[in-house]
Amino acid sequence: MSELRAGIAGARSIVVKIGSSALTDLASGLDRDRLDALVDALEARMQAGSDVVVVSSGAIGAGIAPLGLRKRPTDLATKQAAASVGQLALAHAWGTSFARYRRVVGQVLLTADDFSDRAHHANAQRTLDRLRALHAVAVVNENDTVATNEIRFGDNDRLAALVAHLVSADALVLLSDVDGLYTGDPRRPGPDGRPARLIEQVDGPEDLDGVIAGSGGALGTGGMASKLAAARLASDSGVPVLLASASDAAAALRDASVGTAFAARPERLSARRFWVRHAAQSHGRLVLDDGAVQAVCLRRRSLLAAGVTAAHGNFSTGDVVDLVDLRGEVRGRGVVGYDADDVARMIGRSTDELPADLQRPLIHADHLVPV
Ligand SMILES: Nc1ncnc2c1ncn2[C@@H]1O[C@H](COP(=O)(O)OP(=O)(O)O)[C@@H](O)[C@H]1O
Numbered sequence: 029m030s031e032l033r034a035g036i037a038g039a040r041s042i043v044v045k046i047g048s049s050a051l052t053d054l055a056s057g058l059d060r061d062r063l064d065a066l067v068d069a070l071e072a073r074m075q076a077g078s079d080v081v082v083v084s085s086g087a088i089g090a091g092i093a094p095l096g097l098r099k100r101p102t103d104l105a106t107k108q109a110a111a112s113v114g115q116l117a118l119a120h121a122w123g124t125s126f127a128r129y130r131r132v133v134g135q136v137l138l139t140a141d142d143f144s145d146r147a148h149h150a151n152a153q154r155t156l157d158r159l160r161a162l163h164a165v166a167v168v169n170e171n172d173t174v175a176t177n178e179i180r181f182g183d184n185d186r187l188a189a190l191v192a193h194l195v196s197a198d199a200l201v202l203l204s205d206v207d208g209l210y211t212g213d214p215r216r217p218g219p220d221g222r223p224a225r226l227i228e229q230v231d232g233p234e235d236l237d238g239v240i241a242g243s244g245g246a247l248g249t250g251g252m253a254s255k256l257a258a259a260r261l262a263s264d265s266g267v268p269v270l271l272a273s274a275s276d277a278a279a280a281l282r283d284a285s286v287g288t289a290f291a292a293r294p295e296r297l298s299a300r301r302f303w304v305r306h307a308a309q310s311h312g313r314l315v316l317d318d319g320a321v322q323a324v325c326l327r328r329r330s331l332l333a334a335g336v337t338a339a340h341g342n343f344s345t346g347d348v349v350d351l352v353d354l355r356g357e358v359r360g361r362g363v364v365g366y367d368a369d370d371v372a373r374m375i376g377r378s379t380d381e382l383p384a385d386l387q388r389p390l391i392h393a394d395h396l397v398p399v
Pocket residue numbers: 046047048049050203204205206208209210211212213214215239240241242243244245246247248249250251252
């Protein structure tokens with residue numbers, strides 16, 4: 029077995045994320061037999077000495093049948109209503125299943141804002157720590173009823189990776205309805221007509237060249253693209269990831285012998301850079317010309333006003349903003365040194381054209397992280 033898999037198998041503290049497709053079914057809602065099988069595997073891992081935090085999707089999926097809806101809602105209000113019905117059933121089902129082992133569960137609902145707000149972040153961390161100390165299992169989900177489209181995590185893969193960072197986990201296990209990362213969507217043949225192939229190990233971005241990460245199933249949210257983004261996020265915080273099928277949960281949690289294993293980067297990002305890149309809310313967008321993208325994202329220089337062609341958003345000094353190229357692609361993030369009003373006056377001007385109080389860089393290199 030590879031060193032990477034051995035590390036995941038032996039991880040002392042793990043976060044395990046279970047996707048909607050692994051827990052729910054459009055017609056019948058929550059599948060309790062599948063949930064029991066997952067809890068058996070999680071309990072076995074805890075008995076073997078690991079601390080486990082569960083991130084469970086499935087609230088929307090579990091709310092569809094009781095509300096008499098026929099398919100996964102697409103509008104935000106109905107999704108939120110389904111989540112509020114389904115979350116109650118979901119949390120209850122986790123509680124009932126773990127009760128077979130006399131294990132108590134605690135529900136933790138988080139929004140993306142909670143990761144940017146220092147006090148919320150610290151409180152969430154403390155609650156999760158205390159649940160662990162009390163031998164209870166935290167079951168985490170997004171707080172769907174208050175999360176608006178703008179501030180959503182987007183999917184629970186990202187939430188799970190942020191939780192792994194929050195609790196300083198040693199590994200993240202993503203359990204889905206697919207048994208790992210394939211070279212393309214396994215439901216379809218690839219461009220050359222051949223079936224997609226399972227990738228067993230990803231050591232770095234070069235192993236993802238040519239991989240097509242497609243959309244998810246009828247119940248999932250982010251598809252494979254969101255799992256890859258979560259794996260990158262976890263890797264940045266030094267956490268290896270195992271992506272496997274929920275039906276292989278027993279093997280995944282026992283010895284990590286199934287699925288795709290993603291290595292963590294050797295040096296984790298500093299807490300500050302991790303926050304800028306992944307956890308902080310973005311308050312606006314600066315559009316960079318090609319020269320500025322090169323200077324800032326590749327040569328790691330400070331961002332000067334001359335390379336900025338437009339600014340959007342009502343940001344203030346100290347806020348995090350996205351840096352996008354002329355095609356609108358996000359290329360980096362950084363902590364901006366001026367308010368939006370000042371930036372509007374500075375755009376496109378070289379430093380010696382600017383008044384003395386506006387001659388600092390828009391974003392200093394130390395506060396910039398390429399994406
Ligand atoms: N390259 C790929 N490798 C594996 N699965 C893929 C790939 N591209 C798309 N998929 C699809 O992504 C689905 C998993 O995503 P999703 O439905 O969002 O899962 P979950 O509910 O577990 O979050 C799989 O069922 C698979 O069909």
